[in-house]
Amino acid sequence: MAEIVASTRSAIPQEPPRRYSPMAEFWQRFSQNVLAVLGLLIIIAFLFVGLFAPWLAPYSHTDQDLANTEASPSLAHPLGTDRVGRDQFSRLIWGARTALIVAPTSVIIGLTLGLLLGSAAGYFGGWVDTIIMRISDVLFAFPGLLFAMLIASTLQPRIESWLLSIEAAKPFVRSGYAEFFVVIAALSLVGWPGIARIIRGQILTLREQPFIEAAQAVGVPSWRILTHHLLPNALTPIIVSLSMGMGGAILAESTLSFYGIGIQPPTASWGAMIINNFQFWRTPSAPWMVWAPGLTVGVLVFAFNFVGDGLNEALNPRRS
Amino acid sequence: MTPLLDVRDLETRFFTRAGTVHAVNGISFSVNEGETVGMVGESGSGKSVTALSLLRLIPSPPGRITKGEILFGGRDLRNVDLGAMRAIRGHEIAMVFQDPMSAFNPILTIERQLTEGMRVHLGMSAQQARKRALDLLDMVGIAHPEAQLCSYPHQLSGGMRQRVMIAMALSCSPKLLIADEPTTALDVTIQAQIVDLIQRLKRELGMAILWITHDLGVTAALADRLLVMYAGQIVEEGPLRPLYADPRHPYTIGLLQSIPRLDRGRQDKLNPIEGAPPDLVTYPVGCPFTPRCPFAIPQCHTEDPPLMEVGMGQAAACWVRPHGGELLRPQSIQTVEIPSQGS
Numbered sequence: 217m218a219e220i221v222a223s224t225r226s227a228i229p230q231e232p233p234r235r236y237s238p239m240a241e242f243w244q245r246f247s248q249n250v251l252a253v254l255g256l257l258i259i260i261a262f263l264f265v266g267l268f269a270p271w272l273a274p275y276s277h278t279d280q281d282l283a284n285t286e287a288s289p290s291l292a293h294p295l296g297t298d299r300v301g302r303d304q305f306s307r308l309i310w311g312a313r314t315a316l317i318v319a320p321t322s323v324i325i326g327l328t329l330g331l332l333l334g335s336a337a338g339y340f341g342g343w344v345d346t347i348i349m350r351i352s353d354v355l356f357a358f359p360g361l362l363f364a365m366l367i368a369s370t371l372q373p374r375i376e377s378w379l380l381s382i383e384a385a386k387p388f389v390r391s392g393y394a395e396f397f398v399v400i401a402a403l404s405l406v407g408w409p410g411i412a413r414i415i416r417g418q419i420l421t422l423r424e425q426p427f428i429e430a431a432q433a434v435g436v437p438s439w440r441i442l443t444h445h446l447l448p449n450a451l452t453p454i455i456v457s458l459s460m461g462m463g464g465a466i467l468a469e470s471t472l473s474f475y476g477i478g479i480q481p482p483t484a485s486w487g488a489m490i491i492n493n494f495q496f497w498r499t500p501s502a503p504w505m506v507w508a509p510g511l512t513v514g515v516l517v518f519a520f521n522f523v524g525d526g527l528n529e530a531l532n533p534r535r536s
Numbered sequence: 537m538t539p540l541l542d543v544r545d546l547e548t549r550f551f552t553r554a555g556t557v558h559a560v561n562g563i564s565f566s567v568n569e570g571e572t573v574g575m576v577g578e579s580g581s582g583k584s585v586t587a588l589s590l591l592r593l594i595p596s597p598p599g600r601i602t603k604g605e606i607l608f609g610g611r612d613l614r615n616v617d618l619g620a621m622r623a624i625r626g627h628e629i630a631m632v633f634q635d636p637m638s639a640f641n642p643i644l645t646i647e648r649q650l651t652e653g654m655r656v657h658l659g660m661s662a663q664q665a666r667k668r669a670l671d672l673l674d675m676v677g678i679a680h681p682e683a684q685l686c687s688y689p690h691q692l693s694g695g696m697r698q699r700v701m702i703a704m705a706l707s708c709s710p711k712l713l714i715a716d717e718p719t720t721a722l723d724v725t726i727q728a729q730i731v732d733l734i735q736r737l738k739r740e741l742g743m744a745i746l747w748i749t750h751d752l753g754v755t756a757a758l759a760d761r762l763l764v765m766y767a768g769q770i771v772e773e774g775p776l777r778p779l780y781a782d783p784r785h786p787y788t789i790g791l792l793q794s795i796p797r798l799d800r801g802r803q804d805k806l807n808p809i810e811g812a813p814p815d816l817v818t819y820p821v822g823c824p825f826t827p828r829c830p831f832a833i834p835q836c837h838t839e840d841p842p843l844m845e846v847g848m849g850q851a852a853a854c855w856v857r858p859h860g861g862e863l864l865r866p867q868s869i870q871t872v873e874i875p876s877q878g879s
Binding site: 238425426427429430431432433434435436437440444445448449451 | 591593622623624625626627630631633635638639640641642643644648652653656657688701704
């Protein structure tokens with residue numbers, strides 16, 4: 217009898233339990249989603265293209281081949297040239313740079329604003345909450361794109377003339393990056409209310425959780441509870457909306473440029489390429505000049521949405 | 537000797553849309569250094585609200601401490617500023633919560649949560665805190681502390697989590713440990729382990745404990761003194777043995793009688809207390825236990841009895857103060873106690 221007891225004792229595993237990091241678990245789930253991985257690869261490819269545009273593009277996006285305007289696709293110009301002889305393929309590549317500057321920056325600024333305002337609203341409540349959420353309601357009442365257009369079209373000339381008055385900023389304006397400024401500002405201003413709402417909702421739910429009370433009972437200061445306990449728990453929807461928002465921002469940038477109030481020529485933007493080449497849809501018939509940039513926008517937006525879906529599934533605790 | 541914690545006439549109310557909830561109604565009690573005080577009562581009797589009031593963690597709005605003093609180490613905790621209160625929470629008064637599942641942040645490692653108090657209160661570096669965390673986990677009987685430190689709460693069992701929570705509460709060597717039903721959410725075997733652990737830690741560390749529970753068996757194993765709460769009042773208090781042997785408040789008698797016993801036949805029905813606790817919004821006139829009390833006399837309907845001395849340190853808030861011990865068989869008192877000492 218004693219031997220049996222002894223043997224059962226020794227059968228209890230004495231090795232420390234193995235722990236997988238949440239990161240490894242996440243990656244294991246994410247990598248099973250084929251579309252999400254495909255999306256991620258597409259995004260990485262676009263990042264590469266955008267980053268190395270000057271070396272990848274056969275021509276500069278501003279180079280004009282005046283002997284070869286409105287050319288059909290050839291070996292020299294794979295996608296042909298536009299009215300002023302600019303190589304469309306090169307402009308497509310440079311357009312990636314534009315999209316990948318505008319979209320992440322505006323999304324990150326919008327996220328930061330949304331994070332700060334949303335967590336303040338949720339955590340402090342009362343009049344802070346009321347003011348912030350009413351402002352976001354007002355912004356929500358406008359169609360986002362319309363509002364971004366309003367900002368971009370009214371502020372662009374002013375900001376540029378103001379920047380031109382500063383000697384040091386002149387090269388910056390001439391390089392064409394000043395207009396990025398306005399587009400990014402417009403898009404982030406439209407983007408934050410959505411994030412703020414998500415964060416506020418998360419904080420309101422999490423605030424009532426017993427572990428917050430437990431943290432208070434340990435004597436953790438309020439700001440530390442907010443940054444160390446509440447926000448990390450709200451991270452999942454933030455990451456997902458970040459990825460989804462990226463696709464939206466690329467689309468919005470293209471749309472603004474399509475309407476001529478976003479990125480100005482000669483800087484390459486896919487949206488501007490579509491509108492500028494619109495006349496070639498029928499005469500002379502060169503539809504690829506329209507659908508090539510259009511398709512590019514579509515692929516990238518889809519890629520971000522697939523990644524967003526994949527993140528949502530992989531991070532959703534209810535699935536584990 | 538001045539007690540470590542001296543609560544005087546504490547009153548906590550919740551001002552809700554449905555009306556004012558009279559959660560705690562002028563209770564006074566004290567906890568001496570190194571003493572274990574059990575606070576028993578059924579759900580909704582104001583035990584947890586009392587515990588949260590002591591740490592000033594009543595969610596406000598709608599809750600508020602409306603009256604009384606909470607003297608801790610000579611200071612009235614009702615008057616200290618929030619910064620000083622925060623320095624007391626987790627440092628001088630620590631709390632163990634009922635549900636070890638939800639009292640941990642699900643996405644932070646055990647290490648982060650266990651060391652947080654030490655880093656906030658004792659200003660320890662990450663390495664120092666980690667070292668102490670390992671000692672603490674070892675002390676509460678957790679195997680492979682290194683591996684457990686990088687675990688997440690969902691990877692631990694309920695019993696282990698409760699041990700970690702106890703380690704967390706003890707991390708800054710508090711003078712007073714408030715345990716709010718720490719064994720309620722656990723299996724019976726694990727309950728006994730936790731009770732054992734607390735007993736051992738109390739002997740080793742000598743802190744005072746305020747043990748809140750509705751389990752009279754657990755209090756019998758641990759407490760030096762007992763406070764019985766009903767409808768936000770202390771209806772009876774006294775040293776453990778005399779109170780169990782001769783309870784003088786009908787509610788205490790009822791509580792002791794409603795425990796299932798092995799020494800009674802299976803055919804015997806349990807003796808539950810009939811009825812339900814009063815609605816704390818429309819607080820009754822007279823003794824709140826009257827509607828459920830088999831001993832009630834006319835005076836009970838009109839006047840709320842104060843605590844009245846009935847023996848050595850024992851007091852009951854009852855006009856009748858019947859001798860309940862006669863209703864309980866002497867040997868049955870033994871079965872209430874858990875023989876966990878030295879096991």
